[in-house]
Amino acid sequence: MKKLGFLSNRYLLLGFVILLASSLMIIRLYDMQIIKGDEYFKQSTKKITHKFAIKAPRGLILDRNGLPIAYNRESNNIYLTKVYSSDEQLNESLLQLSLIFEENGEKHLHSFDKYVLGDPVIFNSNHTIEEIIEWQMNEELLNISEGKVKNSAKELVLLLRSEKHFNVDKKYSDEDAYRIICMRYEILKNRWNYIMGGRIPIASDVSVQTIALISEHRHSIQGVIIQKKMVREYGDVMDLGQVLGYVGVIPIDRLNELVQMGYSSNDFIGRSGIEEYAEDYLRGTDGYFEYEADQRTGRLLEQIGGYDEIPGNDVTLTIDMGLQKIAMEALKDTIAEIAGKYDGEINYGDASAGAVVVMDVKTGEVLAMASYPSYDPKWFIHDDEESQEKRLDAIFDDYGKPMFNRALQGAYTPGSTFKPIVAIAALESEEHDYDAESEILCDGHYEYDGWDYYCHEYVSTGWFTHGEITISKAIETSCNLVFHKLGLTIGIDEIDKWAEKFGFGQTTGIDLYGEISGKRSNREYKYTMFNEKWWSADTGQTSIGQLYNSFTPLQLAVYTSALANGGEKLTPYIIKEVISPSGETIYKGGKSFEKMTWSDETYAIVQEGMNNVTLDGTASRVFEDDYPISVAGKTGTAETGHEAEESSNALFICYAPVENPQIAIVTVIENGVWGSYTAPVAKKILNAYFGID
Amino acid sequence: MNKLLKNRKFQIISVVIILLVIVLFSADRYSKVNIIRNIATAPVTFVQKGLNTVGDWFDGIVSGIRGYAVVIEENTKLRNENLELKEKNAALKDMKSENIRLKDALNLKDIFENYKIMGANIVGSDPGSFLYNYRIDVGSLDGIEIDDPVLAANNVLVGRIYSIGVTSSVVVPLIDELNGISAWITQEGGGHAVVKGDIEYKADGLCLMDTVNENVKLEIGDIVETSGMGGIYPKGILIGEVIEIYKGKSLIERHAVIRPFIDFNALEEVYILMEKDSGEE
Numbered sequence: 017m018k019k020l021g022f023l024s025n026r027y028l029l030l031g032f033v034i035l036l037a038s039s040l041m042i043i044r045l046y047d048m049q050i051i052k053g054d055e056y057f058k059q060s061t062k063k064i065t066h067k068f069a070i071k072a073p074r075g076l077i078l079d080r081n082g083l084p085i086a087y088n089r090e091s092n093n094i095y096l097t098k099v100y101s102s103d104e105q106l107n108e109s110l111l112q113l114s115l116i117f118e119e120n121g122e123k124h125l126h127s128f129d130k131y132v133l134g135d136p137v138i139f140n141s142n143h144t145i146e147e148i149i150e151w152q153m154n155e156e157l158l159n160i161s162e163g164k165v166k167n168s169a170k171e172l173v174l175l176l177r178s179e180k181h182f183n184v185d186k187k188y189s190d191e192d193a194y195r196i197i198c199m200r201y202e203i204l205k206n207r208w209n210y211i212m213g214g215r216i217p218i219a220s221d222v223s224v225q226t227i228a229l230i231s232e233h234r235h236s237i238q239g240v241i242i243q244k245k246m247v248r249e250y251g252d253v254m255d256l257g258q259v260l261g262y263v264g265v266i267p268i269d270r271l272n273e274l275v276q277m278g279y280s281s282n283d284f285i286g287r288s289g290i291e292e293y294a295e296d297y298l299r300g301t302d303g304y305f306e307y308e309a310d311q312r313t314g315r316l317l318e319q320i321g322g323y324d325e326i327p328g329n330d331v332t333l334t335i336d337m338g339l340q341k342i343a344m345e346a347l348k349d350t351i352a353e354i355a356g357k358y359d360g361e362i363n364y365g366d367a368s369a370g371a372v373v374v375m376d377v378k379t380g381e382v383l384a385m386a387s388y389p390s391y392d393p394k395w396f397i398h399d400d401e402e403s404q405e406k407r408l409d410a411i412f413d414d415y416g417k418p419m420f421n422r423a424l425q426g427a428y429t430p431g432s433t434f435k436p437i438v439a440i441a442a443l444e445s446e447e448h449d450y451d452a453e454s455e456i457l458c459d460g461h462y463e464y465d466g467w468d469y470y471c472h473e474y475v476s477t478g479w480f481t482h483g484e485i486t487i488s489k490a491i492e493t494s495c496n497l498v499f500h501k502l503g504l505t506i507g508i509d510e511i512d513k514w515a516e517k518f519g520f521g522q523t524t525g526i527d528l529y530g531e532i533s534g535k536r537s538n539r540e541y542k543y544t545m546f547n548e549k550w551w552s553a554d555t556g557q558t559s560i561g562q563l564y565n566s567f568t569p570l571q572l573a574v575y576t577s578a579l580a581n582g583g584e585k586l587t588p589y590i591i592k593e594v595i596s597p598s599g600e601t602i603y604k605g606g607k608s609f610e611k612m613t614w615s616d617e618t619y620a621i622v623q624e625g626m627n628n629v630t631l632d633g634t635a636s637r638v639f640e641d642d643y644p645i646s647v648a649g650k651t652g653t654a655e656t657g658h659e660a661e662e663s664s665n666a667l668f669i670c671y672a673p674v675e676n677p678q679i680a681i682v683t684v685i686e687n688g689v690w691g692s693y694t695a696p697v698a699k700k701i702l703n704a705y706f707g708i709d
Numbered sequence: 710m711n712k713l714l715k716n717r718k719f720q721i722i723s724v725v726i727i728l729l730v731i732v733l734f735s736a737d738r739y740s741k742v743n744i745i746r747n748i749a750t751a752p753v754t755f756v757q758k759g760l761n762t763v764g765d766w767f768d769g770i771v772s773g774i775r776g777y778a779v780v781i782e783e784n785t786k787l788r789n790e791n792l793e794l795k796e797k798n799a800a801l802k803d804m805k806s807e808n809i810r811l812k813d814a815l816n817l818k819d820i821f822e823n824y825k826i827m828g829a830n831i832v833g834s835d836p837g838s839f840l841y842n843y844r845i846d847v848g849s850l851d852g853i854e855i856d857d858p859v860l861a862a863n864n865v866l867v868g869r870i871y872s873i874g875v876t877s878s879v880v881v882p883l884i885d886e887l888n889g890i891s892a893w894i895t896q897e898g899g900g901h902a903v904v905k906g907d908i909e910y911k912a913d914g915l916c917l918m919d920t921v922n923e924n925v926k927l928e929i930g931d932i933v934e935t936s937g938m939g940g941i942y943p944k945g946i947l948i949g950e951v952i953e954i955y956k957g958k959s960l961i962e963r964h965a966v967i968r969p970f971i972d973f974n975a976l977e978e979v980y981i982l983m984e985k986d987s988g989e990e
């Protein structure tokens with residue numbers, strides 16, 4: 017081809033000019049996009065305001081050594097937020113999201129099916145047709161005019177697919193259309209929040225797999241936000257179940273009150289145990305974030321308001337988790353051992369529940385508080401099938417009552433563990449001159465006011481009597497006859513005066529909810545309950561810890577501590593301190609007590625008697641001769657009144673070391689047969705506490 | 710009618726109109742005319758190749774147009790950065806970490822046994838799109854599908870197929886602002902995170918990472934690869950490294966800036982991972 021010919025061809029020249037024009041256009045396009053792209057981008061971006069609350073993590077709960085018992089775990093939550101998109105894009109995004117949820121077994125908000133079920137499409141039968149019609153006409157929701165209300169679910173779904181409602185394209189199958197409608201309904205329910213740029217929660221605590229799928233399809237699933245939130249998690253806490261408690265949704269009857277206090281309706285609050293008691297300490301202050309976002313992508317452009325969340329305060333307990341575990345295991349093992357000794361006469365093999373309290377006798381700190389059977393707080397915060405099942409089992413187990421904290425909600429007849437009170441009352445009585453040398457005769461049988469009293473050993477052997485014994489020896493041998501005599505001599509009012517001083521019949525004031533006050537066996541109680549006069553026989557029974565006496569293991573621990581520390585009735589406590597996120601101490605638990613006085617001689621007599629219980633008395637078979645620390649203890653066997661069909665309740669109280677008491681331990685085993693059977697629980701705890709092999 | 714079609718003038722005017730229509734439509738990548746684009750891209754690729762050539766020829770004439778000089782400057786800068794990145798890549802190759810699998814094209818087949826691997830040449834940028842979309846010379850005829858992962862020879866992630874024509878397709882790079890990748894931080898104490906494109910960082914060839922799993926001890930220099938859990942990218946494709954860490958909107962959200970390993974400016978050939986049985990669907 018000749019060069020000149022090429023240029024002289026007019027058509028070619030025209031084509032050339034067009035080509036040149038096109039090139040310039042494309043270059044111009046480059047100019048717009050590369051060089052001034054940023055400017056153009058900023059100008060072209062349509063802004064939308066987004067805002068959301070940032071949930072503050074709950075404070076930790078730690079044991080006395082700083083071991084985290086309740087902490088927080090990260091959860092990924094899915095929210096819907098408005099971005100600029102057509103119904104077509106929105107519906108497709110929601111369908112994909114819904115399918116990902118289904119594929120990964122994620123529970124997502126799905127309230128449409130409270131009215132319309134999807135497979136097959138029918139009205140949910142938990143609503144009457146009137147309710148369903150009313151629901152369709154609800155102006156805040158579907159807002160269907162009266163004339164267009166549907167009597168069939170299929171027709172309703174068809175209506176909702178229409179342009180007037182969710183505009184679900186005809187290309188979608190019935191199943192997919194239902195999925196889309198369900199998601200659109202959640203938005204509709206929250207539409208003011210949605211329109212204002214808020215976040216609509218749609219699924220919580222989703223798996224990493226779900227996050228992965230949603231994120232990687234971000235280009236086609238629009239308006240979805242993944243937001244992290246800290247949620248409660250518990251460590252190995254089954255042994256501390258009732259004390260720790262758990263968190264859960266706000267009960268409906270408290271919703272109004274709590275929303276006014278700044279809670280939102282889907283917040284979790286402490287529902288029991290420390291979680292409930294320390295709610296105000298543990299709860300954090302939610303943060304808030306408001307920003308301008310790109311309408312199309314939801315991308316943050318500029319923060320325009322908000323403040324940081326403030327985590328809750330950390331609560332340190334007086335509980336030693338190591339000791340707690342040992343206490344619970346010892347209790348559980350001992351219960352199993354007792355039940356295994358079934359004989360059908362006095363042991364019906366029915367031991368199955370009990371409680372242990374370990375308390376610092378100098379301060380009132382509760383070092384361990386176990387109630388068996390227990391529950392795992394994790395059952396209440398996890399939503400898997402096994403947890404759900406165990407949770408329901410725990411709630412409805414009327415026999416084992418695992419939800420029940422026996423240490424402060426169970427009341428037990430004290431039996432012989434009451435005898436030191438009678439001894440103190442007698443020794444301290446101004447009218448009578450009992451002292452260390454006083455000897456009281458046990459000759460097997462005693463008659464008073466026309467009632468017969470017996471020594472239990474005389475009854476069981478037919479010949480044995482304790483003879484003339486001191487009060488200390490009477491505690492050691494637990495001779496019923498001597499205590500009947502002491503009680504009948506000093507009278508019920510003297511006994512009850514001391515029972516009251518030790519805190520029985522009143523709550524101890526521990527920092528936990530649900531504590532009961534128990535009962536003291538006295539004139540007032542009998543008169544109030546039965547409108548009956550008090551007889552000397554009632555005093556006789558009360559003197560050996562029977563009749564109406566009924567105490568909680570925690571009260572018994574306060575009592576045992578007072579026996580140990582010489583008369584300080586301590587207020588037991590379980591919150592050691594509360595530390596704010598900035599490290600400030602905002603609460604410190606401390607010793608508080610009421611002092612009762614008795615003579616050093618009285619203290620020595622009772623202590624000697626109780627010390628001998630573990631050396632030569634009812635618990636001496638548990639504590640061998642060379643046991644390295646001296647223990648003051650008292651066993652108790654309490655008739656339940658159904659001795660023909662169930663074993664007696666069994667108790668053991670003790671403190672140690674005798675020379676310088678540090679801890680008090682109370683063990684109660686329901687249907688535990690003999691008080692001495694429960695002493696091994698205390699021994700295991702002492703071994704652990706004092707480092708005895 | 711036949712006469713009209715044979716008229717040269719008509720032919721040329723038609724071509725111009727078609728060109729204009731295509732330019733206008735494809736200027737908005739979010740427009741609803743993807744179908745038109747798909748049909749139209751086959752001739753466009755052809756024309757575009759021609760245009761690039763002619764464009765070179767016209768260098769002298771158009772250099773006066775405002776901004777083009779800046780482009781050249783920018784290119785030089787990018788080329789320099791390029792060299793830096795190449796050095797970084799070389800340094801990476803030296804790293805003995807087991808997790809780093811910089812392999813050549815031959816080995817891609819070994820790494821991704823379940824995929825058919827198709828090589829492709831970059832033939833230009835996607836006309837009417839933002840800076841970094843690439844047009845490659847394979848399309849639906851070759852079995853390419855939307856969302857197929859696109860890699861460089863050394864098992865480094867480029868992006869995914871964004872749209873397909875008959876004989877060409879468009880690759881959207883991983884740093885595109887609508888992209889998300891389910892990622893895995895390979896360092897000890899690693900775990901899941903999400904890599905996302907961001908329009909501001911994209912300009913610098915960077916992207917962001919968030920939704921970092923709480924067990925991850927996030928550190929600068931952490932290497933990030935695909936997790937294989939997100940449904941698009943198989944596991945183990947190298948994405949990039951963490952160059953900056955910052956706090957997110959709440960106290961528990963951690964964010965990071967990622968520098969991709971891919972050198973977008975030196976890119977000439979890419980490899981597309983295709984599902985082996987994709988042709989029979």
Ligand SMILES: [Zn+2]
Pocket residue numbers: 458459460471472473474481482483495496497498
């Ligand atoms: Zn006796």
